[in-house]
Every structure is written in structure tokens, then in C-alpha cells.
Amino acid sequence: MDFSLNEEQRAWQLKARKFAQEELRPISLKRDRIADPRATFDWDMFKKGSRLGFRTLAVPKEWGGHGLDFVTQALVMAELAKGDSAMSKAFSQCWKWSHLIAAVGTEEQKERFLKPFLADDTFVLGKGITEPSGGSDNRLPPDDPKAGVKLRAERHGDEWILNGEKAFIANGNIGKLFFLDVRTDPHASLRKGVTLFLVPNDTPGFRVGKVFNKSGWRFYQNAEMIFENARVPHANIIGEVNGAYKKSTGDTSGGDIFGDLELAANALGVCEAACEQALELARTKTQGGKLLKEQQTIQLKIGKMQMLTEALRSRRLYMVASCRRQRAADEGRETYTQIVAGARAPAFLTIVVRSSDQA
Numbered sequence: 001m002d003f004s005l006n007e008e009q010r011a012w013q014l015k016a017r018k019f020a021q022e023e024l025r026p027i028s029l030k031r032d033r034i035a036d037p038r039a040t041f042d043w044d045m046f047k048k049g050s051r052l053g054f055r056t057l058a059v060p061k062e063w064g065g066h067g068l069d070f071v072t073q074a075l076v077m078a079e080l081a082k083g084d085s086a087m088s089k090a091f092s093q094c095w096k097w098s099h100l101i102a103a104v105g106t107e108e109q110k111e112r113f114l115k116p117f118l119a120d121d122t123f124v125l126g127k128g129i130t131e132p133s134g135g136s137d138n139r140l141p142p143d144d145p146k147a148g149v150k151l152r153a154e155r156h157g158d159e160w161i162l163n164g165e166k167a168f169i170a171n172g173n174i175g176k177l178f179f180l181d182v183r184t185d186p187h188a189s190l191r192k193g194v195t196l197f198l199v200p201n202d203t204p205g206f207r208v209g210k211v212f213n214k215s216g217w218r219f220y221q222n223a224e225m226i227f228e229n230a231r232v233p234h235a236n237i238i239g240e241v242n243g244a245y246k247k248s249t250g251d252t253s254g255g256d257i258f259g260d261l262e263l264a265a266n267a268l269g270v271c272e273a274a275c276e277q278a279l280e281l282a283r284t285k286t287q288g289g290k291l292l293k294e295q296q297t298i299q300l301k302i303g304k305m306q307m308l309t310e311a312l313r314s315r316r317l318y319m320v321a322s323c324r325r326q327r328a329a330d331e332g333r334e335t336y337t338q339i340v341a342g343a344r345a346p347a348f349l350t351i352v353v354r355s356s357d358q359a
């Protein structure tokens with residue numbers, strides 16, 4: 001398998017590296033220390049990144065985006081994360097969900113949602129699945145109709161009336177448009193009773209609740225979303241009613257689980273930055289009259305960090321190879337889901353936590 005990058009990929013990687021080093025890193029720590037979680041997000045910085053293409057890079061070229069594939073997105077992600085791993089996530093939410101609109105939306109939905117998204121540097125996207133009563137259920141998903149999504153929608157003519165809450169939603173308080181998993185049949189299991197809606201933030205009856213505080217990733221906004229008789233047009237449904245958990249939404253490109261590759265790339269950026277900073281400190285700081293780098297304990301710690309980072313890089317390469325195989329595979333013969341099933345989030349999250357522990 002050839003892992004060399006083409007010119008376009010290299011250019012995006014370098015552009016992201018420059019932005020991360022020159023713009024994000026200098027402000028990252030300062031903003032992370034702002035006490036009010038609502039005030040941590042830097043709109044000027046986000047707009048600057050958007051103008052460089054970091055918000056719209058996943059939108060297909062025919063719709064006016066940059067049409068970057070998953071591999072290039074992973075490269076950009078790792079570079080941005082080296083500057084601030086929360087800002088990179090704020091951008092990548094836009095990649096995942098604009099990709100999904102392009103992959104599964106009707107022509108009318110693409111026209112209505114992709115065009116304003118492309119035109120506005122402050123147009124942020126998100127997806128709401130988790131609720132106060134649970135998140136893991138939605139991933140399993142169990143057959144009991146009482147498990148998982150409880151945000152309820154009832155149809156009234158051409159509209160659906162939504163009542164309930166979402167919790168811990170990334171970009172929940174700053175997003176302009178959200179994909180939402182909504183219960184449309186309370187008597188059926190998640191697989192048969194949930195519908196995927198597109199819900200703009202100016203929907204009557206929608207309001208943002210609490211904005212959650214976090215001990216890290218504080219640039220990355222996370223909020224409660226409250227729906228009280230919120231009215232959403234039937235035209236905003238993706239795929240079929242009660243079809244959110246079926247593949248019938250139509251995204252066969254693997255975009256729905258790009259989240260795993262994206263998280264691996266984000267974690268890799270964090271690990272690389274931790275290694276660089278630890279090495280820099282070891283080269284310049286002395287203790288007991290000796291540079292840290294000359295002390296065996298520190299050498300062993302830095303060696304372990306490098307080793308774990310390399311392990312993660314290999315993991316990402318494996319996932320990248322999977323993406324390429326997917327591109328080569330005949331549609332339907334081998335799905336992206338099957339290919340990356342062995343390379344899911346827990347492995348690389350363990351690595352990033354262990355590596356950061358050493359720093």
C-alpha cells in the first residue's frame with residue numbers, strides 16, 4: 001500500500017500546520033483557562049479558519065466546497081489538533097455533517113442547507129443523539145422501546161412537533177443546523193422507531209439550555225438543547241420516517257463513522273504536540289544541576305511517549321489504508337463499517353491517555 005501524499009493533500013496538511021502553529025497554539029491555553037464555558041469559543045479565530053477552508057472542506061466540489069476525502073480530512077485534523085484539539089473538533093463537526101447532507105439529503109435539502117452553510121463563516125453544524133437519560137443505549141442499540149432516544153416527534157399535517165431534550169451536544173449552543181435523532185414511534189425499538197431530522201437553530205420552540213463545563217477541550221462547546229412544541233417541517237426529514245438506524249439514510253460512503261478516524265487523528269495531533277513540548281522542556285530545563293534530557297527517568301518517559309505516539313500513527317495509517325481499500329472496493333461488497341471494525345475508538349483513546357499521562 002502506497003502511503004505517499006499527493007500534492008493537494010500535502011498542501012492542506014501544510015496549510016493546517018501553519019494555521020495551528022501561528023494562530024491556534026498562541027491562544028489555546030489562555031482561552032482554555034476562561035472560567036465561563038460560554039466564553040471560551042473564539043469566533044474571530046473560527047472565522048479566520050473558515051476563510052482558509054477548514055469549515056467547508058468536506059463539501060463536494062460540485063456544491064462549492066473543497067471535496068476533500070477522509071484521508072485528507074484526517075491529515076488536516078491531526079495538524080489542527082496540534083494547535084488546539086478542541087478547535088479542530090469544532091471544525092470537524094462541520095465536515096461530518098455537511099458530508100452527510102451532501103451524501104443523503106435530497107436535492108431540495110442540499111439547496112436549502114448546503115448553500116447557506118457554504119456562504120456563512122459562522123454557520124456551524126452538529127448532531128444530537130445523547131439525552132439526559134442516556135447515551136450508550138443509542139450505540140448498542142437494545143430492542144427494548146424504552147431504551148435510548150426519548151425526544152419525541154408527533155406529526156401534524158406537514159409539520160412535526162418536537163418535545164424533549166438533547167444533552168452534551170457538541171456545538172449545541174453555537175450551531176445553526178443540527179441532525180437530530182428523534183423518536184417517532186414510542187412503541188418500537190431504536191432500530192424501528194427513530195427518525196433523523198434536520199433542525200435549524202431558529203426553529204420556533206427550540207432553545208439552548210445549560211452549556212456544560214469541562215476540564216479540557218474547553219474551546220469545544222457542549223450544550224443542552226431543549227424542544228418545547230418545536231415545529232419542524234416534514235421536508236426536513238432525512239431518509240424515511242422511523243429509518244434513522246437503517247442504512248436507508250443512504251450514506252454508503254462511510255461518512256457516518258468517519259468519527260472514528262477523525263478521533264484517532266485528533267488524538268495523534270495531541271500526542272505529537274505533547275511529545276514535542278516534553279522534548280523541548282527536557283532539552284532546556286535543569287534539575288539537580290543536570291538537564292532533564294540527561295536523566296534516565298525522563299529519557300524513559302519520553303521514550304514511552306514516542307513509542308505510544310508511533311503506535312497511534314500506525315493505527316491511523318491502518319485506518320487510512322482501510323479508507324483507500326474502501327474506495328477501491330466495489331460498492332456493497334465490503335463496507336467501510338466492516339473494514340474498520342477492528343480499529344475503533346477505545347484503542348487509540350487508551351494510547352492518547354497513556355501518552356499524555358507521561359507528559
Ligand SMILES: Cc1cc2nc3c(=O)[nH]c(=O)nc-3n(C[C@H](O)[C@H](O)[C@H](O)COP(=O)(O)OP(=O)(O)OC[C@H]3O[C@@H](n4cnc5c(N)ncnc54)[C@H](O)[C@@H]3O)c2cc1C
Binds near residue numbers: 132136169
Ligand atoms: C466532549 C463531548 C462531546 C460530545 N458530543 C456529543 C454530540 O455531539 N452528540 C451527541 O449526541 N452526544 C455527544 N456526547 C455524548 C456522548 O456521546 C455520551 O456521553 C456517550 O454516548 C455516553 O453516554 P452517557 O454520557 O449518557 O452515559 P451512559 O450511557 O449513561 O453510560 C454511563 C456509563 O455506564 C456504562 N454503560 C452504559 N450502558 C451499559 C451497559 N448496558 N452495560 C455496561 N455498561 C454500560 C457506560 O459505558 C458508561 O461508563 C458528547 C460527550 C462529550 C463528553
